[in-house]
Amino acid sequence: MRGVLEIPSSLEPVQSVLMDALALVETRFEGQLKGELEPVQNLLSHVERYRGKMLRPVLCMLSSMACAPARAGEWSWESTDRHVVMAAVTEMVHMATLVHDDVLDEADHRRGGLTVNHLHGNEPAVMLGDYLIAAAFELCAQLGEAETAGRVGRMSMAMCAGELLQLHHRGDFAMTEATYFEIVERKTGALIGLAASLGASASGAREAVVEAMDRMGRDLGIAFQIQDDLLDLEGELGTVGKSVGKDVEKSKLTLPLIHHLQHAQDRAASIALLEQAATGHAGARAALASRAGESGSVDYARQTAAEYVQRARTNIAALPESPPRAMLDLLAQAVIDRAK
């Protein structure tokens, strides 16, 4: 959060409580990945550097704070071990997906460093991702809540199904927006929704509120993914910190390109560029980005992301007024203000 959000002084108590909670999440996360055989430990230490702003733990904690019953007097909140474990589980599942995503994308950069697959090959990267999934489920089992374990399992199935759907539609230039949203809600939205809804559950929120937080997280996740798609189309490695141009290289149609293919003056020329970009031609990607700009498709994607953020904010606004609710709202707005 630091360096991402401008925090008004009224929210400093929330910020401070959040930072304390995230420090506990970090400790728990590291503790779960300690004491392994040395070659395994070395790989784990490498991927621990992938950890960034911990969006999922942040959402889990803020959602829990915002859903906690109001108490008289000054605002205060303290995370429990249950919050910490839930948040660490969401981050660990996320980390596992990053490792496997980089294999799928043949990406060589992540968070400004080199990926496991680039450094050590695909095989250790596949197995390391598996290890992280197993570690996440094992950590989740420590909660002693079979119902939570089931939620994490179902979400993971949905996430993988989303990725498989995306792979199935690779090179499908007729892919619809409906399919796109089905894919991204699963592959990116589901986990962020789970993080927010687990936080709400941990505060004993009613089922309807838990579901609203799930929806809120999903909508933010979709907005986040659209923003990611735009960065992949338009961004540079130097500013983004991870490999870019991977979507077109892997013939994955993203929202700006789906819109573009439906509205381009010369669709055949754009498809030719897509085919050229799939061979790794950087100029073709730049040309596509520029054409997507001209057809209004980049603006359309930006606007769609903003609409999803707005939906998320509506669900946030339905919670009782409180400092963490205000922070959650700031965070929601920040999702689409990431470095362009």
Add this chain to the structure above:
Amino acid sequence: MRGVLEIPSSLEPVQSVLMDALALVETRFEGQLKGELEPVQNLLSHVERYRGKMLRPVLCMLSSMACAPARAGEWSWESTDRHVVMAAVTEMVHMATLVHDDVLDEADHRRGGLTVNHLHGNEPAVMLGDYLIAAAFELCAQLGEAETAGRVGRMSMAMCAGELLQLHHRGDFAMTEATYFEIVERKTGALIGLAASLGASASGAREAVVEAMDRMGRDLGIAFQIQDDLLDLEGELGTVGKSVGKDVEKSKLTLPLIHHLQHAQDRAASIALLEQAATGHAGARAALASRAGESGSVDYARQTAAEYVQRARTNIAALPESPPRAMLDLLAQAVIDRAK
């Protein structure tokens, strides 16, 4: 089991109860993988064909039967839903590892058919394996037992760590037998041990018995893996039904080769053959197999496998005498009598 074991008529009641239980496992397994998006469903249907003799469910059920409290009168036993789910979980974790193993080994054949990675590429195979792991954990959560979920999680971590250790030692011609056993106990033994120990737990066995069944399964798993290594070194696709020669192609040292490199008359010549075999040279593999035979290394590996089976049988013999114990013992002996 059918076609693998010669079942004496006295064990027919056990055989019949076991078959009924396995049919329930199959139904539960299929039910857990139903109702997905069509492209996902198609891939799942393909890998369901990988299901073979269901060694892990068989061991889970037989171990449970053999650990059940003795009852007066004729032998009888009935599986519960808990048994069925536990057994299906072990089979599903196994299926996930097969899918990822084939990616790691770049194998194109499995159970006489083509692999997912060969048919659809590595990316769907990685993601499908992830889906199966998630589905296994979700199924496990249906038991409502966080403690069992934790055991499955820890076993999966150990299994992945074993695979990572093996990858780390690829091309390490100085690898020791100790490292080999560390690898195979984790990558193959742990899941088979878990299957047997879950069965024992489900019968309410004492902790010491649960641990003995875990050890029994691990020892059988190690014997099974040594046998697999021998098939990979000496076997032919036509008889084995899956890709062979993958160990040497991937520079994985297995027991016969570790022994051979320590006892070969001309170690340098064998290493040269190993390096040649790593390029996919089938003649080099045959030459290695023949040299490993001459140095007594093939016999040594066979004998070691037999010793592990013997250890497993000692743990089986410590259980109270019963028809399922006799069946378990027959199964243990059959592990190293697989098609050569």
